[in-house]
Amino acid sequence: MASITPIDTPPASPAPPKPAKSTGRAGDKIFLGLSQGSGILLLLLMASIAVFLSYRAALAVSKDEGNFFTTFDWNPAGDPPVFGIAVLLFGTVVSSIIAMVIAVPIAVGIALFISHYAPRRLAAPLAYVVDLLAAVPSIIYGIWGALFLVPYLEGLNLWLDQFLGWTYIFEKTEVGVARSLFTVGILLAIMILPIVTSVSREVFLQVPKMNEEAALALGATRWEVIRLSVLPFGRSGVISASMLGLGRALGETMAVATVLSPSFLISMHVLNPGGGTFAQNIAAKFDEANQLGRDALIASGLVLFVLTLLVNGAARLIIARRKEYSGANA
Amino acid sequence: MTTTDTSVQEHPTPTPPANGTTLRSRSLPRWAPLAFAAVSIALGVGIGSAAGWESRIQWGLVSAILFVAISYAATTAVENERQAKDRLATSLVWVCFLLAIVPLASLIWTTVGRGAEVLDGYFLTHSMAGVLGTEPGGGVYHALIGTLEQVGIATVISAPIGLLTAVYLVEYGKGGLARAVTFFVDVMTGIPSIVAGLFILSIMLMAGLQPSGLMGSLALTILMIPVVVRSTEEMLKLVPNELREASLALGIPKWRTILKVVIPTAIGGITTGVMLAIARIAGETAPIMLLVFGAQLINPNPFEGAQSSLPFYIWEQYRIGSEASYDRAWAAALVLIVFVMLLNLVARGIARWKAPKTGR
Numbered sequence: 001m002a003s004i005t006p007i008d009t010p011p012a013s014p015a016p017p018k019p020a021k022s023t024g025r026a027g028d029k030i031f032l033g034l035s036q037g038s039g040i041l042l043l044l045l046m047a048s049i050a051v052f053l054s055y056r057a058a059l060a061v062s063k064d065e066g067n068f069f070t071t072f073d074w075n076p077a078g079d080p081p082v083f084g085i086a087v088l089l090f091g092t093v094v095s096s097i098i099a100m101v102i103a104v105p106i107a108v109g110i111a112l113f114i115s116h117y118a119p120r121r122l123a124a125p126l127a128y129v130v131d132l133l134a135a136v137p138s139i140i141y142g143i144w145g146a147l148f149l150v151p152y153l154e155g156l157n158l159w160l161d162q163f164l165g166w167t168y169i170f171e172k173t174e175v176g177v178a179r180s181l182f183t184v185g186i187l188l189a190i191m192i193l194p195i196v197t198s199v200s201r202e203v204f205l206q207v208p209k210m211n212e213e214a215a216l217a218l219g220a221t222r223w224e225v226i227r228l229s230v231l232p233f234g235r236s237g238v239i240s241a242s243m244l245g246l247g248r249a250l251g252e253t254m255a256v257a258t259v260l261s262p263s264f265l266i267s268m269h270v271l272n273p274g275g276g277t278f279a280q281n282i283a284a285k286f287d288e289a290n291q292l293g294r295d296a297l298i299a300s301g302l303v304l305f306v307l308t309l310l311v312n313g314a315a316r317l318i319i320a321r322r323k324e325y326s327g328a329n330a
Numbered sequence: 331m332t333t334t335d336t337s338v339q340e341h342p343t344p345t346p347p348a349n350g351t352t353l354r355s356r357s358l359p360r361w362a363p364l365a366f367a368a369v370s371i372a373l374g375v376g377i378g379s380a381a382g383w384e385s386r387i388q389w390g391l392v393s394a395i396l397f398v399a400i401s402y403a404a405t406t407a408v409e410n411e412r413q414a415k416d417r418l419a420t421s422l423v424w425v426c427f428l429l430a431i432v433p434l435a436s437l438i439w440t441t442v443g444r445g446a447e448v449l450d451g452y453f454l455t456h457s458m459a460g461v462l463g464t465e466p467g468g469g470v471y472h473a474l475i476g477t478l479e480q481v482g483i484a485t486v487i488s489a490p491i492g493l494l495t496a497v498y499l500v501e502y503g504k505g506g507l508a509r510a511v512t513f514f515v516d517v518m519t520g521i522p523s524i525v526a527g528l529f530i531l532s533i534m535l536m537a538g539l540q541p542s543g544l545m546g547s548l549a550l551t552i553l554m555i556p557v558v559v560r561s562t563e564e565m566l567k568l569v570p571n572e573l574r575e576a577s578l579a580l581g582i583p584k585w586r587t588i589l590k591v592v593i594p595t596a597i598g599g600i601t602t603g604v605m606l607a608i609a610r611i612a613g614e615t616a617p618i619m620l621l622v623f624g625a626q627l628i629n630p631n632p633f634e635g636a637q638s639s640l641p642f643y644i645w646e647q648y649r650i651g652s653e654a655s656y657d658r659a660w661a662a663a664l665v666l667i668v669f670v671m672l673l674n675l676v677a678r679g680i681a682r683w684k685a686p687k688t689g690r
Contacts, residue, residue, distance in 0.1 A: 027583055028584050028585050035501070035502060036502065037494075039498045039503075041495075042491075042495055046517070046518060052529055109426025110426050110430050117420060117423050129431065133430065137612070137670060138614075139644050139663075140613070140644070143659055144436075155383050190433045222419070223418075247520040257645075258645070282524055297528070305525045308520050308521065
């Protein structure tokens with residue numbers, strides 16, 4: 001082999017670019033190696049998360065006697081072991097959708113408030129206050145939700161049942177405290193407000209001033225300025241902000257685990273207590289899980305991982321594409 | 331009723347001309363929104379107490395709906411359809427903002443109020459050793475130690491990796507690798523904390539490792555790195571290119587330029603980013619629950635044996651479900667929130683104080 005290298009290198013070395021790129025200083029090479037290495041380390045980390053989770057998940061699913069996707073039960077300790085993610089998938093998606101429906105319009109409103117309505121001197125402190133919502137740890141949202149919000153929502157639940165019960169969704173067929181998917185959705189909405197707000201706000205602030213001033217010059221009211229120049233410009237930004245929020249809501253653990261009273265039933269009556277989400281199920285079942293039980297939970301975690309990966313990836317792609325076309329970042 | 335009131339009062343007020351509104355036929359006075367707000371809150375409280383609703387949430391909702399409706403109706407009556415739509419949007423935006431402030435205020439109010447009942451010097455300096463979960467007494471000392479150690483280890487691992495990755499992306503990064511790293515850092519920001527916990531758990535299961543503080547730190551590291559990368563990257567991008575060029579023009583190698591010029595210029599922002607990342611992971615419960623298990627006793631060694639941590643302690647006390655344990659949970663929540671908020675405030679203070687001076 002030693003005989004091959006000296007023959008091989010001289011013709012292969014592309015002479016012009018090499019001296020221009022580096023003067024051969026050792027420090028530069030080491031530093032480049034270190035920083036590039038940590039970048040590669042991150043990619044490896046992501047890959048190994050996928051590989052390790054898939055491996056353990058495959059172990060669990062191969063022992064599952066039920067269908068992993070359609071079984072309405074979680075009993076990996078049973079004989080035969082039966083578990084499936086149908087209820088968890090349903091609960092995760094429903095609670096996140098409720099959160100989105102509540103949070104996105106409000107977040108857009110707050111973002112508009114900070115970018116276009118608030119007195120200029122107040123805008124920065126107000127933005128900071130909204131960011132503080134993001135700094136509160138989720139477990140504190142959890143106990144606040146369970147010990148404070150749940151009793152306070154009783155009245156609202158009665159209302160919804162009374163006035164909107166005919167929609168089926170808001171019909172409350174079981175009595176019991178409001179430890180329901182709906183309450184979880186409200187709590188998740190509060191938790192994802194800051195991220196949706198801050199991303200939307202950034203986009204709204206990037207609207208070319210010319211567009212807004214043109215609209216104002218034509219005699220538009222403030223709302224017409226927003227409708228004609230701000231919202232069309234910010235639409236894709238708001239969409240990706242909402243998807244980032246969705247990603248948060250899907251994976252939220254502690255707030256759901258403290259508030260929800262879980263059950264393995266699928267019910268479209270979102271006010272009824274019961275249901276479950278991936279993360280909540282992992283938190284609740286982990287303590288008593290045996291070896292197979294843990295692998296089963298890892299399998300459900302893998303589904304959650306893929307779900308959040310898709311949602312976040314899509315959101316980032318939308319943001320990235322927007323950057324290229326808008327010219328706002330030029 | 332309010333509509334007629336305001337429209338009658340609108341004529342004597344001399345303020346509108348200052349606004350240049352004389353060209354318009356009629357307009358509401360500037361204090362009108364405040365009056366609408368006062369009226370609708372009064373009505374909301376009135377209706378609420380008359381109907382005997384327990385929950386203040388309903389009072390607030392009714393007031394908010396009334397506010398929007400009254401503003402719209404009044405503006406339609408006095409001004410015109412376009413102004414009314416504008417007013418509708420304005421009042422909706424205000425209501426949205428208030429809706430966001432209410433939960434934050436309520437949460438902080440509850441935590442401080444309930445937490446202050448138990449929080450004292452004893453609570454901060456004692457563990458739960460020998461205390462029954464349902465009895466009053468005990469404290470968070472063991473959890474505090476656990477949190478500080480786990481977060482400390484996570485910071486020591488992830489700050490250098492995050493910093494170097496950001497340097498790579500800003501100073502060297504071109505082409506496919508850099509794009510891939512950028513994309514996956516973004517995606518990594520969205521990994522749920524419980525999935526990070528499960529990843530370390532699956533490694534533990536295969537390598538036969540026992541739960542310990544270190545395992546929790548590793549999961550926290552996964553959550554922390556992308557946050558550090560993102561914020562450091564933003565800060566490095568703010569460093570003016572002239573500084574780099576000046577240094578390179580003096581014949582200083584690139585790595586020394588980065589170490590001696592670029593990073594010191596951005597150090598304030600980088601510190602802020604790291605502190606905000608610490609504040610974020612300090613409140614993570616899920617990975618700790620899976621990987622550190624939780625202990626009632628003081629275990630100062632993060633490399634061996636179960637530990638506790640503040641957020642996990644709150645979860646544990648909440649699950650016991652007695653009055654005494656709820657009190658402890660709130661007190662620990664207060665400690666955690668103060669810790670996180672202090673980090674946030676100090677971090678933002680540093681950011682403002684040490685902001686790189688771009689331009690003059």
